[in-house]
Amino acid sequence: MQFTITARNEWRIQSIFSRSSLKRINRDRFQARNLHQVPILDATEFRGDSRDRFAKKVLEAFQTSGFLYLRNAPLSADGQNRAITATRHFFDSTEQSKRILHTTKDNPRGYYSYHGVAEGESPGGAEIEAFLMGNEIPAIQLRRKYFEDMGMEEKYWKPMTLQQKNVWPREDLTFREIMTSTFTTCTETSRLILSAIAIATGRDEEAILGVHSQADSTMEIKHYPPGGSRKTIREEYQSNISMTSNGSSSDIPLRVKAHSDLSSVTLLLQNEITGFEILRGDSTWVPLERVEGAVLVNTGDCMERWSGGKIRSTKHRVVANSDNEKKSRYSLVYFCMPNWDTSVNQWDHSMDNPDKFGDIVPFH
Ligand SMILES: O=C(O)CCC(=O)C(=O)O
Numbered sequence: 092m093q094f095t096i097t098a099r100n101e102w103r104i105q106s107i108f109s110r111s112s113l114k115r116i117n118r119d120r121f122q123a124r125n126l127h128q129v130p131i132l133d134a135t136e137f138r139g140d141s142r143d144r145f146a147k148k149v150l151e152a153f154q155t156s157g158f159l160y161l162r163n164a165p166l167s168a169d170g171q172n173r174a175i176t177a178t179r180h181f182f183d184s185t186e187q188s189k190r191i192l193h194t195t196k197d198n199p200r201g202y203y204s205y206h207g208v209a210e211g212e213s214p215g216g217a218e219i220e221a222f223l224m225g226n227e228i229p230a231i232q233l234r235r236k237y238f239e240d241m242g243m244e245e246k247y248w249k250p251m252t253l254q255q256k257n258v259w260p261r262e263d264l265t266f267r268e269i270m271t272s273t274f275t276t277c278t279e280t281s282r283l284i285l286s287a288i289a290i291a292t293g294r295d296e297e298a299i300l301g302v303h304s305q306a307d308s309t310m311e312i313k314h315y316p317p318g319g320s321r322k323t324i325r326e327e328y329q330s331n332i333s334m335t336s337n338g339s340s341s342d343i344p345l346r347v348k349a350h351s352d353l354s355s356v357t358l359l360l361q362n363e364i365t366g367f368e369i370l371r372g373d374s375t376w377v378p379l380e381r382v383e384g385a386v387l388v389n390t391g392d393c394m395e396r397w398s399g400g401k402i403r404s405t406k407h408r409v410v411a412n413s414d415n416e417k418k419s420r421y422s423l424v425y426f427c428m429p430n431w432d433t434s435v436n437q438w439d440h441s442m443d444n445p446d447k448f449g450d451i452v453p454f455h
């Protein structure tokens with residue numbers, strides 16, 4: 092059967108005959124809009140004469156959508172691909188080899204799995220697998236004050252006061268090596284972003300880097316196995332994104348519920364399987380796909396609080412869409428955290444209303 096498809100009626104004809112083309116068109120429309128909203132910046136601009144201009148663009152992004160894509164970051168395009176490949180290999184390994192690395196009640200680092208938590212109802216499909224590593228920080232005493240300063244309830248911060256000791260697979264030394272070097276380049280990337288924020292806000296660069304000098308930053312890799320969406324819900328979801336949903340809608344199969352990050356800055360790598368969405372100021376959810384070679388960066392609750400709300404900690408979530416039906420989604424998230432002895436009420440006390448932030452709820 093032959094059709095002459097014009098741009099105007101393309102949507103209607105394809106929606107009758109091909110659900111997958113419908114999906115593609117739908118995504119393209121949103122891609123155009125979201126790339127407009129979330130800038131792609133080039134880290135090589137952060138030097139010489141263009142340094143201040145780059146810093147200003149960074150700040151602008153964090154004051155509007157709260158997100159930006161960063162190209163040519165210390166975490167290079169090659170490094171990103173290596174990290175995602177190592178992530179896939181790790182989750183492909185046997186149940187037995189992952190079980191040995193399971194988190195315990197005394198150590199939250201290592202392998203674990205959980206059901207995607209939805210807001211309200213309908214957990215979105217198969218279990219999510221995750222692996223957590225980071226700096227190993229033995230000091231515990233400082234943490235109570237740190238979390239109390241944030242106004243967090245004990246039940247949320249208590250698990251984070253446990254010993255954070257990394258565990259690694261014995262049989263796969265490459266995994267440890269790649270994760271450790273990715274952690275290091277993520278740290279450098281987050282420091283570049285922190286410097287840019289300091290410059291653009293007229294703050295002391297050394298001061299902002301100083302309060303992140305020994306941070307208990309953590310890195311989490313995740314596997315969202317296929318089978319996350321169910322047909323009826325998916326159709327609902329598609330009509331929802333074309334009409335733009337209002338965030339409270341519960342018929343979308345969520346895999347990670349809407350939340351903001353506790354961090355100063357978060358870096359995100361993802362494979363080509365979509366599902367990551369951010370909440371815009373007009374209460375619509377916008378998908379943010381992988382941009383080849385770029386790291387997705389956002390500012391978290393600490394930064395929002397320090398800046399008296401001038402810098403945003405934007406809510407985001409992961410949904411199960413049709414992309415995830417047959418293929419796995421992999422992600423790597425680096426949470427850059429301030430030192431444990433740093434007060435998050437430290438900056439911009441005089442600005443706005445520092446008390447407007449209620450409890451800061453941790454990211455999981
Ligand atoms: O896995 C993802 O794509 C994002 C997860 C996330 O937002 C988080 O862990 O804070």
Ligand SMILES: [Fe+2]
Nearest residue numbers: 351352407454
């Ligand atoms: Fe997050």
